[in-house]
Amino acid sequence: IPQAPPEFKSGFIGIVGRPNVGKSTLMNQLVGQKIAITSPIAQTTRNRLRGILTTPEAQLIFVDTPGIHKPHHQLGEVLVQNAKIAIESVDVVLFVVDGAVACGAGDRYIAELLCRSKTPVILGVNKIDQQPSDSQFLDDSYAQMAQSHEWEIVKFSAKTSAGLPQLQELLIEHLEIGPLYYPPDLVTDQPERFIMGELIREQILLLTREEVPHSVAIAIDLVEETPSITRILATINVERDSQKGILIGKGGAMLKAIGSEAREQIQKLISGKVYLELFVKVQPKWRQSRISLAELGYRV
Ligand code: GDP
Ligand code: K
Ligand code: MG
Structure with a gap:
């Protein structure tokens, strides 16, 4: 792995959220390759999977997690456990929500978990391409949640890429000076x-x-x-x-x-x-x- 230039930033970003809000789609878009599978079915993602984005100024390592929900069997418990570990072991959490529907109980369950941890949180409102023309009440429901926890909030569409450059900027701002953890051309840690x-x-x-x-x-x-x-x-x-x-x-x-x-x-x-x-x-x-x-x- 080559030496990082001076002032180079790097770090780990945990992507968490309810099932189907678009976490895996977002990670694929950000790294520019399909490394995480996506589908309209909950629990598509089972393992923690890292996606790596290297720019001239930073290396962002995304940790995609299975959606957080109440466990029903042992596999479910393992999945939720992994998500909790992911929250503690990253530099920033990107909490992804579905901007096409209002903030709900599932989102508040995760917000509870997140505010118990010291990791900084950015609230990412996804699927803005799918918002109805009058989306003010949707936006308000998330703005309220962000405000009550003092989280930064950013809107984007993982599908159309709208807002993703701004998201990337904001994430880099949250990272500290650090090394290249992976070779610059690698997009995932998985074989x-x-x-x-x-x-x-x-x-x-x-x-x-x-x-x-x-x-x-x-x-x-x-x-x-x-x-x-x-x-x-x-x-x-x-x-x-x-x-x-x-x-x-x-x-x-x-x-x-x-x-x-x-x-x-x-x-x-x-x-x-x-x-x-x-x-x-x-x-x-x-x-x-x-x-x-x-x-x-x-x-x-
Ligand atoms: P995850 O369970 O959070 O990882 O969600 P996925 O990435 O598997 O996506 C769930 C579904 O939402 C898939 O059918 C995606 O195509 C869709 N999806 C993800 N992001 C967007 C978006 O920005 N806009 C729209 N319209 N659909 C999206
Ligand atoms: K899914
Ligand atoms: Mg997924």
Whole structure:
């Protein structure tokens, strides 16, 4: 890693917020590459994932977290725990809210957690592209929350990029002089294999909707690069036979669709041709078992 120039700033920015407010979309936009998967389904993001943005004056390391919500099972608890750790271990928290709807109980639950920590908070009002023409009451609900905690507030759209340069400026202002933690051209701390697994999981989320998504874990079994093509073998682990059935689909149609969409996404990621083969395996109750969670790569 090269030496940072004098006056160079760097630091860690935790992105927190309710599920589906656009945390992962925002991180992808800021770093300029799709490293975090996104979908309209809550709990799309499971792991803490770092996104890295290096400018001539600063290195911003974003920590994307699973949305904070009340836990219902062990995986849920691990996710909320990770978000809490993320809050304590960063220099600044970017608390993202959905500007297209008014501030609600879910946002206030997170605000409670945040004001118990000493980490400075910036309130980021996202989805301004989706605000109705008369959005004053929405803006007021968030302005009030920011004011009561003395948080700075900034509005943007992760989708259209409106307001993102201003957000970036504000974040850099909050960072201190510091080193380059990562090489300037790196956009994520995760290995390519992990992102590949996530891109497969994203298609499962998008194509099977509610029936399967939350009990699936992807293992990349093989990545073999040849000069002409990259061959990837991956296993989709599910809990029940019925889920395996849904994933495979009639005559294998669902698995084929997942594979072909995921292949496209992985090709974009690695800028090269991909051959992707998917297998489905039933591994009962992996959600309940901490050992299995760890084996599958989730932090527990
Ligand atoms: P997360 O759960 O907070 O990480 O949210 P995601 O990044 O997965 O986004 C949830 C949904 O909101 C996805 O369908 C995104 O396309 C959508 N979304 C995110 N940011 C914006 C935005 O600025 N404007 C609009 N209209 N939609 C957005
Ligand atoms: K989501
Ligand atoms: Mg997310």
